[in-house]
Amino acid sequence: LECVKLGQKLSNCIRKLTNYRRFAFAVAESNIPRLKQFLSVGLRNGASPHKLMNMLADALEGNAPAPNACPSTDSRAINITLMTYILSGRKLLYALSHANGLPSLRTLRNHMAFTRIMPTIGTISLSDILHNIQEVVLKPHTAAERTTLHGVNLMVDEVALEERAVHFRHNNSVGGLCWRHSPLINLVFSTYDSTLALVKSLKETSVHFAKEMTVVAASCFGESGTYPILALPTCKHVKAADSCTIYEVVMDAWRTCGAVAKVGRIRRWSTDGDMICRVSGYEAFLSQKLSSTGTSRVIHGTLAGMVGLNLWTGPEDVTLNFNVKHIFKRKSPF
Template identity: 65%
Template sequence: MAYVLGGRKLLYALSHGYGLPSLRTLRRYTAFTRIMPTIGTISISDILHNIEEVVFKPRTSAGKTKLRGVNLMIDETALEQRAVHFRHNNQVGGICWRHAPAVNLLLNTYESALKLSDDIKKGTAHLANELTVVAASCFGEGGTYPILALPSCKGLNADDSQKIYETVTEAWDKSGAADKVGPIWSWSTDGAMPRRIAGYRCFLSQKLSPTSPIYATLASMAGLNLYTGCNQITLDFDYKHIFKRICTLLRSTQGIVLNNGRVINPAMLARYLIRLPQHSPESVQKMLYPHDPQDVPRAIELLEAVVAVGELDYGNMDANTCGDVDALRLLGSVIKAILEPFTNVHMSLTEQITSLSTFAHLSFTLFRVSRTQYMSNQLYGDSQTMVKNAIFCLAKQQVLDPNEPFYIFQVGDDPLERLFGKLRMLGGHNTAMSYAQAIDRLGDASDLQGAFMRNPDLDQSERRLNMSRSEGVDHLSMGSFTGNLIAGSCHLPERMGRRSR
């Protein structure tokens, strides 16, 4: 932990000051986790190695044997465009996996190195500018397990994403992870177009079979899409990205048009947000025109403000103001229904599902009336898919073990975003890293996570987050929630049916 968090100099100081083992001793007697890099195209054998090293060994050493539902996540982070040499197989890495088969990556001779350099200059192969990572997380427990690290570029399409989905899913089953860790319940992504298309192909391909253990529960829910992928895997889109995209829509000139014809955009919101006692013209300006539109706390702050505006008492109003307020109240109800299950730590699981059901039905009605003037096809589909996945995963948890808690906030790919934050932290907050450095940092992050899994009392908890601040909702943990979240306490058909009538 001292070496990974503080570097060589801290370990040297502690070694001489307190008698801790030196780095040389550590490397001689301790097995550090090594992520297998992908050189060339995707290989099932590389994924099998990573599952064994990154998933099986740490969970076994930490005594985690209980079967859990598994959420696979895929996302990318920036990578420095640089070719790197891996000594274990004398090959060159850092070349985009999609284009790597067109060149020879094995350095047999000096001429082969020159030939590879020429191929890169000619564009036959591309130096990767992104690191695409697939990681696994388990419902009901912490931990993020990177099992695939691909050097990639912006030129990937839906077929490439589909290959990733299918290869990783096959490797998970082939490794025996479904029996040792748990079955795959969902695949989560941030909503990038190629991955969305591939996700619809892979995970909306067949209707839920009447013989499925969850069929009796889900089939009675009016309007629920029962199409899944193989082994009942469902597609998921990260809820925080959905929050940010709703804010992007609110901040656009076109805004959101509701069924009374009112356009809710920055010009309209600025007139009403100023009525909130905690806001000033400067704070309203920052919410509507932030320096970083991708900032999650700022996005949640805007959404909460819209909800609060809809709940204000306006007293006597003229006809024009009354129309605006009706539209704001309706929009506030929709936003509150999707926001609270992930931010209100006092809600029970039943209340969370009821709220998501409210959003699904209200959003369906508004989209049916206003179509893309309400929101884009992509955002509407992604938000409904997110709600569907949460319901499917809860139903699977009720079959697996109804006495275990189910945490709504564990859907999505946020654990992978946090893993990327650790990679930057391990590099001294330097976002520039080569493919070889990224592989090393993934291994270090896995070692650090394993140490905390074996010694959970050493991990800094987030139980005392100030939930009145928007920053708090970006760092929720299982210990943050206080409501009844036992999976068996929620009767799904009743929760969905109550709002659909």
């Protein structure tokens, strides 16, 4: 009888050692997402070592159901949640949160600060840019108690946009139409007839769905990060003069809101590399030579002696630059 009991004990010990070895090898050789979460949920539910091993095996094969309690909030899970929310919206995030244990939208909001910028509806507007500078640039600067002034680089580029109209509830207007031609129609859903007139204009192509979003962002020399201050739906029929209008209105907004005194002066515009932007860039920022008087006299004394250096600038000595991405794209053999 003693021999039988000893045999059973030895058998249990060997099985436990085997489990331990399997567990150690599994953990050592694989990157199992949310391992700690799997184990803690299993232990909380009173799972046996065998059950835990089976859960681990399922996790290794990638077909484990996600624990439905305490979703993981590590940086990887937060990044996946953010990507899901941005690409597919809150409905898919809700579904994945329940099905796969992703953090919820509320958890995401607790882990990061969301910045909301006001997209332009209709033609370019000073008030929209003022609102965005206030929300995106000045408030974070004030909250972080940053007082050092920096030179500011304004960058402009386009991102592809899905061609469709969007209803904005806060002003009962239609967005998603190009800024250049939308002043021709009434964008507010005021009457049934005004809605029909909008549809008719779209059919007659006197007004267009925006194909791109022109985005202007500010960055400070010596600081990381960019601050988007303009989101302007654009069609493919804009001209260089329209781009010059964008430069002027944004610079006017920067001066008007007091950002020069709180953040710094605009020193440079970095534009896109396409033909329209190149023409508008040359017209706007190669219009006058660096002056030997006034605020630029100090730097003029240094730069004037450099043979071959381009001393042409725009208003307030703003210089022209091109987005490095487009320079590399143009020069790259690939």
